Every structure is written in structure tokens, then in C-alpha cells.
């Protein structure tokens with residue numbers, strides 16, 4: 001487990017392979033619960049108060065308010081891939097293994113957003129939609145926001161045999177390269193550039209720079225497909241106001 005010091009008022013951490021699989025789709029539930037409990041205990045979190053997204057590679061973002069946070073605690077919410085909130089009790093989770101986790105924190109208004117940006121999410125610009133929602137709902141000013149980009153598949157490793165649908169899109173052009181009949185896609189590069197275009201300062205974007213496909217200290221969906229040596233699993237991103 002690694003804790004990230006993006007801002008003193010935001011608890012931010014992610015688990016690693018050594019913490020075990022965190023997704024009950026790929027292990028028995030008791031094992032996953034036990035793996036998770038160790039992490040929750042480190043932060044004094046009640047497991048019943050954690051809220052997670054049952055991610056579907058959509059661009060749907062749920063705003064957690066005082067009223068609906070009470071309703072959603074302890075749930076794995078179907079059909080969403082991100083949250084924005086100003087609720088201090090909302091401990092929010094994503095499960096990833098190659099997709100890019102994006103956190104946007106607004107220190108002035110003490111609110112944050114957490115977004116699951118996979119290939120599909122990046123095409124749908126869920127991170128930009130999340131940013132716009134923070135501007136609308138909390139009057140966040142992009143120039144004052146802090147961003148953390150978690151571990152994900154890097155632009156050298158992430159490849160597709162099929163031609164990506166956004167290959168003709170000018171905004172994507174610098175981040176898609178063709179190499180011996182395969183397409184290399186740099187999702188983090190695209191997300192970083194698009195956030196800068198939206199007004200976030202370069203110096204405010206912090207990247208973990210750990211490639212999930214190369215780094216066996218993390219789980220990778222791509223690596224799990226390449227060899228039985230690597231079982232399918234997910235690690236957690238955990239974020240909470242403090």
C-alpha cells in the first residue's frame with residue numbers, strides 16, 4: 001500500500017499486488033474482504049461506510065451529497081465510473097488494473113472528484129466531464145486544482161491490434177502511434193494534455209509514473225491475459241476528505 005501526499009486535507013492511497021486482490025469477481029468474497037479489511041484498518045475506516053463504483057467504462061459521475069451519501073454508504077454502485085463530493089465521511093474506492101485512476105482535488109472548496117479513465121472513459125472524456133461538474137457544482141477554479149494520475153498502462157505497453165476509433169481526432173494524434181501493425185495508445189498523455197487545455201496548471205498535475213503492465217508490484221489486466229502466471233485481479237484507489 002502506498003499513501004500519496006497530494007494535499008494534507010485529502011487522504012489518498014493505493015494498494016499493490018502484495019496487498020492481494022481487491023475485487024470479488026476474481027477471488028472468493030471472504031479473501032477479498034480480508035484483504036480490504038487490512039487496508040481499511042490502517043485508515044480507521046468502517047468497511048460499511050465505503051462507497052465504490054461498479055465501473056462499466058461509462059462517463060457517468062455521481063455527485064455525493066449529504067442526503068445520498070447516507071443512502072449509498074457500503075454500496076458498490078452500478079453504472080457509474082466516477083464521483084464528485086464535498087462530504088467528509090465519503091470514503092471512495094476505484095478498482096483498477098491498467099485503466100487510469102484520476103483524482104482532482106480543490107483545496108479552496110475542499111471537494112474532490114475520483115474518475116475511472118480506461119480506454120472508453122478517455123474517449124468519452126469522463127475526466128473533463130468531472131472537471132466541468134466540479135466547476136458547476138462547487139465553483140472550482142481549474143487553475144487552482146490539484147490532480148493525481150495513478151498507476152496505469154503506459155503508452156509504450158498499451159497496444160491495440162484494431163485501429164482506434166479516435167485515430168483521426170486531432171486531440172488524440174500525439175498520443176496514438178502505429179508500430180508494426182499495432183497501435184500504441186498513451187491514455188495518460190492524452191488525459192494530461194486535455195486537463196492542461198481545460199486550465200489545470202502543469203505543475204499541479206502529479207503522475208505516479210508506474211506502468212501496471214511492466215511493474216509486477218501492481219496488477220495488470222493485460223499481463224493476466226498474457227500468462228496464467230498472473231491471475232486476473234484488481235488493486236484499489238482510496239480517497240477521502242480529511
Ligand SMILES: [Zn+2]
Pocket residue numbers: 153154155156157158211212213214
Ligand atoms: Zn509500460
